[in-house]
Amino acid sequence: MSAYVPSNGATAIHYDTRLSITFDATPTLGTSGYIKVYKTSDDSLVDTISLNVFNTGSAIYSSYAAATLQANDVQTVIPRNNTEIDKLGNNVSTLTQYRWMFYKPVSISGKTATIRLHDNVLSPDTGYYVTVDNGVLTGNVGGTAFAGVSSKTAWAFTTRSAPASKTAVTVDDTGTTADFRTVQGALNWVMGQCGGTSTDACNSVSVAKTITVNDGTYTGDLFIRNISNLTISGTSRNGVIVQSENFEQYNPGTGGSGTTPTTTVVAETGGNRPRLNGGRAVLLVEGTDLLKLTNFTLQNTHVKNVWEGVTGSMNNQAETIYFNSSTLAGSRMIGTYMNFYSTQDTIQVKGWVWIYQSLIKGDVDYIWGSPFAMLIEESELRTIVDTTSASSGGYVIESRTAYGYPGFVVLNSQLTKESGVPAGATYLGRQASNFSSGYCSAQWTSSGSLSGNTYFGCNNVAFINNKMDTHIIAAGWLATNTPPITTPTAAAGYRESGSKDLTGNTIDTSARSSYSTTSADLSGLDTRAEVFSQWNSNAGWVPTP
Structure with missing residues (x-):
């Protein structure tokens, strides 16, 4: 059984999947380094996860540089390590505004380290490969010290096709029959088809979406x-x-x-x-x-x-x-x-x-x-x-x-x-x-949103x-x-x-x-x-x- 999820060479992977690596024992999370995802067809970079956005600045919003983040964060109770900035609703073509927030990109439960990519960065029917800097995670995998992933052929996978329905999709954290692995993945799909600036007939209060x-x-x-x-x-x-x-x-x-x-x-x-x-x-x-x-x-x-x-x-x-x-x-x-x-x-x-x-x-x-x-x-x-x-x-x-x-x-x-x-x-x-x-x-009594004290x-x-x-x-x-x-x-x-x-x-x-x-x-x-x-x-x- 592969230590990597998705396993190397896997196909029909949900494109809102979470990446994970299972170690021989509980791994240790580092304090710096990157996890990156590239498109196989042209080696273009599609996502960059930093273990500490306060030290590196944000890849999802480049204007938020490390110096700005550090100057604006002087509280000491919340550690800066394992912090990224996400953009929820990212790449949903019908949206013009997004939800920006700090999040934890790597979580460890038992022997498994799970990696949460930035929202909606993967596309259907596309090949990708993953790299992990040495030091991001420390431990043994299959009896060998983990030194990261550097080869484009070591952790590669291909995503599945988009759902057939615009208005009715399923989410399941296991199995192969559901359309999505995450609730936000399903939300991005339905909003993209039937919400915001969409001109499709499903963008109506009269059409039920589930x-x-x-x-x-x-x-x-x-x-x-x-x-x-x-x-x-x-x-x-x-x-x-x-x-x-x-x-x-x-x-x-x-x-x-x-x-x-x-x-x-x-x-x-x-x-x-x-x-x-x-x-x-x-x-x-x-x-x-x-x-x-x-x-x-x-x-x-x-x-x-x-x-x-x-x-x-x-x-x-x-x-x-x-x-x-x-x-x-x-x-x-x-x-x-x-x-x-x-x-x-x-x-x-x-x-x-x-x-x-x-x-x-x-x-x-x-x-x-x-x-x-x-x-x-x-x-x-x-x-x-x-x-x-x-x-x-x-x-x-x-x-x-x-x-x-x-x-x-x-x-x-x-x-x-x-x-x-x-x-x-x-x-x-x-x-x-x-x-x-x-x-x-x-x-x-206005037609707009409630405002004014x-x-x-x-x-x-x-x-x-x-x-x-x-x-x-x-x-x-x-x-x-x-x-x-x-x-x-x-x-x-x-x-x-x-x-x-x-x-x-x-x-x-x-x-x-x-x-x-x-x-x-x-x-x-x-x-x-x-x-x-x-x-x-x-x-x-x-x-x-």
Whole structure:
């Protein structure tokens, strides 16, 4: 059995494949050197992976030189070794903006070193060969000391043809029948055929597009832009795990796309860090309508204050998804039978979002954003132990919703806790920043994307007919920062009705914050039709599983 994957001389290889080398024992990763991929037909260089982009500068964006990167990164908690810059959506002809971010190009698990090339650099029906500098990896392969790969005939392979379908493809991390090995590979294909600037008939909200992901673990950050009516469906909720470790200290900011990466520098814990602007979520979604995620686990694996075995104080916000789409007549997202796992800021949304019969886990502000309306229905919101502050119960929702719209509605769901979360320590919601002045005073009616402080920042949150465990604090809502809406009504502010404990007994809400109400009639928000009635100039939207 070959130590190389793809094996030398292999054919019909998926062109989003990950390269790997299996050693006799766990190999050691070096601190410098290159991994390169060339086209066999003309020896042209198609990809260059550096073990330390801070020392070499970026091959994917040559203007980001080593000196610039080093000058902009003075924090010390995140090591620079094994760091590259990626361009998600690279070479997708229908895109004009991409997701730029730092990533780890080589990962070691047991005896195997896996190499993640830059996104979408390989093409179908093409021959390639790989070189690896001596010192990139140290260990024995087949009883011989590994000294790199230098010959063009030592590690060569040919990719398979492109999928036959533009609108329905499969992903599998093993086997030969699926169209792609990675979720991003499938996304690049569908966006390239049916999204962005494509003139194909499939580039329409009326044409359904589907990516089916077979059981397996799929590691890598993701980017979806300018495509409508796309479903990503797993074959089993717990068997399909789509994941990455990404967080604020590593890739600062909530994220956005650009034609080039930014050169912005932001203050992180312990010093400045470059912000390429791709953000800290596993999945960034932009300009998209009718995205449906169903029947799989989306997970940000970041553990607070830990990175690559290094521990220290860090900024730990780490979304699974940032749904950054916010128009009144589009911008719909559905999540059914899903698991969303992270710690701080698990889900960030804008637009119109329906989550149904799903599990969302986190500790601090683990549902947040600026939606027009987000309905969480028949789901479980599970507060987990904050490993950086075990005595704190955290906050469920951090609301910055659009003025004049329902905001966050949690309906017929359960608020549960992980073992170890203190009783009476978790808040239903809070505003982490002061939005009491200059925000939340005018209703957005434009055809463009929500923008401008006056149009959002509202504390519109309604809990309706939910069961709650003992971790919910008697005050309900944290009022350290005065919310914009201090006198709630049935249509706005902090609202709650029909709350019960897990056994069905009515909860005593008499000690709830004075900024909230438990007496307003919330029957106007207890169905999907009502929550989403304002979509598309009051045409309304009633999503179904």
